[in-house]
Amino acid sequence: MDKRRVAVVGAGAVGTTAAHDLAARGCGVTLFEAETVAAGASGRAAGICYDAFAEDVDAAVADRALSRFRALDADPSFDWSFTPRPYVWLAREGDTRRADAIREQVPRMQAHGRRVELLDGADLETEFPALRADIEVAAVARDAGSADPGAYTRGMAERAVSAGVTLRERAPVELRAGDGHPRVVTADGSATYDTVVVAAGAHTARLLGDAGLPVPSKPYRVQAAVTESTPLSGRVPQLYDATGGFYCRPRGAGLLVGDGTEPVERDPDDWNRDADDWFVADCTDHLRRAFGEEPPGETPAVDRAWAGLCTATPDGNPLLGERAPGVVVAAGWQGHGFMRAPALGERIARGVCDGEWLDPFDPARFDGDESFDIVEGMVVEGS
Ligand SMILES: Cc1cc2nc3c(=O)[nH]c(=O)nc-3n(C[C@H](O)[C@H](O)[C@H](O)COP(=O)(O)OP(=O)(O)OC[C@H]3O[C@@H](n4cnc5c(N)ncnc54)[C@H](O)[C@@H]3O)c2cc1C
Missing domain, CATH: 3.50.50.60 (FAD/NAD(P)-binding domain)
Incomplete structure (x- = not known):
């Protein structure tokens, strides 16, 4: 044949x-x-990788991807690593619309066999003490991790x-x-x-x-940044703050922060690959809001930042x-x-x-x- x-x-x-x-x-x-x-x-x-999806097909695809990531991590001939780490997403006090959306998503994810849970304030404080307290609702996906x-x-x-x-x-x-x-x-x-x-x-x-x-399919621009080293990197989960509209995860000794999405169609041959100043300034504000100042009086500074294109349907x-x-x-x-x-x-x-x-x-x-x-x-x- x-x-x-x-x-x-x-x-x-x-x-x-x-x-x-x-x-x-x-x-x-x-x-x-x-x-x-x-x-x-x-x-x-x-x-950032997780399986916290509420639709069956998405959950199945993400589940299979995580299994393959884990198998590749365990394969000595594949020079790459996958770091298991919980993924927390949350809504801040007063953001009832997103809080309700998170409460509604979690049982649907659980119905597809995902290991996700809603966390109350006490659980959150015990498990993730670095997170500041003005949180209306948070959920955690246990099957999650990060990789390069x-x-x-x-x-x-x-x-x-x-x-x-x-x-x-x-x-x-x-x-x-x-x-x-x-x-x-x-x-x-x-x-x-x-x-x-x-x-x-x-x-x-x-x-x-x-x-x-x-x-x-439309390209749109998003941005990310990495901070200088900070003691927070050993203490925070992967996080998506739905109210603040940003995510972060530990990366080496620093934190990787992402946000800066512009819901505008971009020309894939003509767009700015550098991050915007406003985005870099926002990163510091986001981190201060999420984790307070650690050590007191300090918020980790952005070391480098960049932009990239995603695609929407x-x-x-x-x-x-x-x-x-x-x-x-x-x-x-x-x-x-x-x-x-x-x-x-x-x-x-x-x-x-x-x-x-x-x-x-x-x-x-x-x-x-x-x-x-x-x-x-x-x-x-x-x-
Ligand atoms: C800042 C940022 C943060 C992100 N964070 C995450 C995250 O945490 N988790 C996650 O899951 N996803 C994340 N994404 C999204 C993720 O990067 C993409 O969904 C994914 O990498 C897409 O992979 P791809 O192979 O489809 O496309 P790409 O990686 O874009 O690859 C497409 C390739 O096609 C090539 N190409 C284009 N035109 C032609 C042509 N005519 N001939 C030949 N080659 C061509 C390009 O050069 C390119 O190398 C993020 C994206 C950005 C920008």
């Missing part, structure tokens, strides 16, 4: 995992990357090459899809494939749109599946692409090889030209 020929476009966390898993399933895979491995969002992500997304992506690219994948860096591609097999065009020629998987992050919609296959669900015969779209992760990458890559391989896709993520639920507002992924809104 002929080997199925697959092109994967984009060497981020999703594309490298998919390329590896497709090769492991016996496909002949070429992985095209416009720049270098992890040059996109995967090299800029915060690395860039290191994962580079490690997975190496593993993909060992599994037989041809990796072509600095090879931006265009796609031609009409009758017959899809064609990938690079500066030095073109070739047809049985399947082309477009996992090009912020460029996905443009790449597919230029091939006459519009998909509703009209309903917040991914676009994962066939957009046209032989053309697969894999994007629209709403800021949750790294934590799900090991499961998404596996799902892509299963979809390409066995034709099994996840219905709620089917891109055919849209025409592709929908107009919609960007709603960032971590938001806890409630009705």
